[in-house]
Amino acid sequence: MEALLTSLLVFMIIAAVVALATRELLSAVIALGAVGFGSSAVFLLLRAPDLAITQIVVEVIALVLLIRTTLHLSGRGIGEGPSGRRVRAAGLFCLAFLVSALFALPRLPRLGEPVMERIASAPSSFYLERGLELTGSANLVTAILLDFRAYDTLGEATIIFTAVLGALTLLRKKCLTSCPAGRELEEGER
Amino acid sequence: MKNRSLIVQRVSRWLAPFIFIYGLQVILYGHLSPGGGFPGGVILASAFILILLSRGKEEAGRRLPLSRAGRFDNTGALVFLAVGLLGLVLGGSFLVNFLQRLFPGRPFSLLSSGTIPINNLAIGLKIWGGIFLAVLFLSVLRVGGDPDRGLKTMEEE
Numbered sequence: 001m002e003a004l005l006t007s008l009l010v011f012m013i014i015a016a017v018v019a020l021a022t023r024e025l026l027s028a029v030i031a032l033g034a035v036g037f038g039s040s041a042v043f044l045l046l047r048a049p050d051l052a053i054t055q056i057v058v059e060v061i062a063l064v065l066l067i068r069t070t071l072h073l074s075g076r077g078i079g080e081g082p083s084g085r086r087v088r089a090a091g092l093f094c095l096a097f098l099v100s101a102l103f104a105l106p107r108l109p110r111l112g113e114p115v116m117e118r119i120a121s122a123p124s125s126f127y128l129e130r131g132l133e134l135t136g137s138a139n140l141v142t143a144i145l146l147d148f149r150a151y152d153t154l155g156e157a158t159i160i161f162t163a164v165l166g167a168l169t170l171l172r173k174k175c176l177t178s179c180p181a182g183r184e185l186e187e188g189e190r
Numbered sequence: 191m192k193n194r195s196l197i198v199q200r201v202s203r204w205l206a207p208f209i210f211i212y213g214l215q216v217i218l219y220g221h222l223s224p225g226g227g228f229p230g231g232v233i234l235a236s237a238f239i240l241i242l243l244s245r246g247k248e249e250a251g252r253r254l255p256l257s258r259a260g261r262f263d264n265t266g267a268l269v270f271l272a273v274g275l276l277g278l279v280l281g282g283s284f285l286v287n288f289l290q291r292l293f294p295g296r297p298f299s300l301l302s303s304g305t306i307p308i309n310n311l312a313i314g315l316k317i318w319g320g321i322f323l324a325v326l327f328l329s330v331l332r333v334g335g336d337p338d339r340g341l342k343t344m345e346e347e
Contacts, residue, residue: 049224050224050225050226050229052224053216053224053225053229054228054229054232057229057232057233057236058229058232060236061232061235061236061239061321061325064239064243065325065328068243068328068329069328132297134290135287135290135303135304135306136221136290136294136295136297136302136303136304136306137221137222137302137303137306138221138222138223138297138298138302138303139220139221139222139223139224139225139226141224141226142220142221142226142306142310143221143303143306145226146221146226146227146305146306146309146310147287147290147303147305147306150274150285150309151284151285153309153313154270154271154274154285157266157267157270157313157316158267160316160317160320161263161267161316161320164263164320164321164323164324167324167327168323168324168327171327171328
């Protein structure tokens, strides 16, 4: 189990490095997709099917969108490879991360032991004990998302609403300035 | 855009309804099995995105016009808010699960857990409309094309 997880994580790290280092846009996008599908598989292995479904569905949509938008740009490179200064900065960051991980990782609980189990009055144990009785929902993740933490979900829905609204507004504006009809309109005003 | 593969078109025509039904199942059973409004809504949207990719934005815009997708987005958000406000009126605090207190259903049955399935449906509708709108707009945009004309023909139909 842990070996499988570790190999998946190593695969994701390699894919992420490929996504950063490759010079072709389409390969970078596909490598990014590999990272996403790897994390979905990790969620499934860690027994979080809700997260796995959400991750894989969003990943597919994002990947399709990115591939579609980069398809007619394929073959076009994305600048030069990383410069020496960037590599040194990345190395420095990795070193700092490893040093802090040396202190932090031994204090983490073992795989499969929730952190919240150490605290007696943690909300998670309350949710597990009385979630079904209080909400009637057999899927506890949904019970938390839409009952105990419904405020969070409302905020999340508002964020998506605002994001779509903002994207549509920006694209409309870009339509006006980039298409021939819009340009004529602007020049006529001037 | 003209030379689409016949196989892709036929297969996507067969697959899209099944993807749609799976999305509905994920939403409706969100309180019983893994899933819920958000992934279900994205799956519903992806059925239409499959049509968009395989048979063109005109066909997808005919199946789910821009105005209707926008209305789905708004309706979902408003239903979620309305359920929250009803909780304030009937249950004493915002977003409280008042239906579960009034009519506690049998656990593990489809009609249980009060407002949770309603909120799941609302979020699913919202995400369906929102994601589809975003993808449709991104696919209408094209370098050197005339995006306004594409949008107008879709709105007319």
